[in-house]
Amino acid sequence: MKIKDLVPWTRSENPRQPVSNAEQEEAHHSLKRDINALVDKFVEKIGNLDLPWQDNEAKSDVVQAGDAVEISIELPGMDLADIDLSISGDMLVVKGEKKVERQEEKQGYFLSERAYGQIYRAIPLPPGLDTDDAKADLKNGVLTVSIPQSAEARSSMKKISVNKA
Incomplete structure (x- = not known):
């Protein structure tokens, strides 16, 4: 049929x-x-359209770097003034809004482009971080937040030996 x-x-x-x-x-x-x-x-x-903020969520990485946790978040085209960064309880909260307007008028044509986008990302933080000493840098559209472990957390770490079975 x-x-x-x-x-x-x-x-x-x-x-x-x-x-x-x-x-x-x-x-x-x-x-x-x-x-x-x-x-x-x-x-x-x-091809797969890899948009930077699908579902209003910025791509991020969370890694252990020595005695600190580093969180990298992609925020292409954003300036420092566009970003709101805070720690609320055990969450790192990143909010931002991108507004780009461009107008160009030349002989024979007129061009007007606008791009808007909002992001919101709440990233859970592991316990034992000293959030008072958190640092953040924005470079080439990537926000990097570094939060050191507290002295208590570093001293309470125990090494576990692994035996071959």
Whole structure:
């Protein structure tokens, strides 16, 4: 059965037997498969659109760097004035808003471009950090926050030996 057989105005003069539920269900599944294949081909042709703030969430990395935790957050095109950084309880909260407007007028054309975007990211922090000594730098669109471990946390670390089984 083909999809066109389900549409009344595409049927021939000699009406067919009524379409069974199983045939309708197969046509429905066939249509879903065709649409999925079309979308897959489209994505394959254009590639995966890697937008910097999909779902208003900036990409980030959290790593242990010596006696500190470093959090790197991608904020392309943002200035210091656009960023609000705070620590609330055990969460590092990053908010920002990017507003770019560009207008250009030359002989024969007028160009006006605008780009807006908001980000919000709350990153859970591990226990034992000295948040009073946190430092942050913005360089080349990457915000890097460094938070040292507290003296208590460093002294309470215990090394565990691993035996070969």
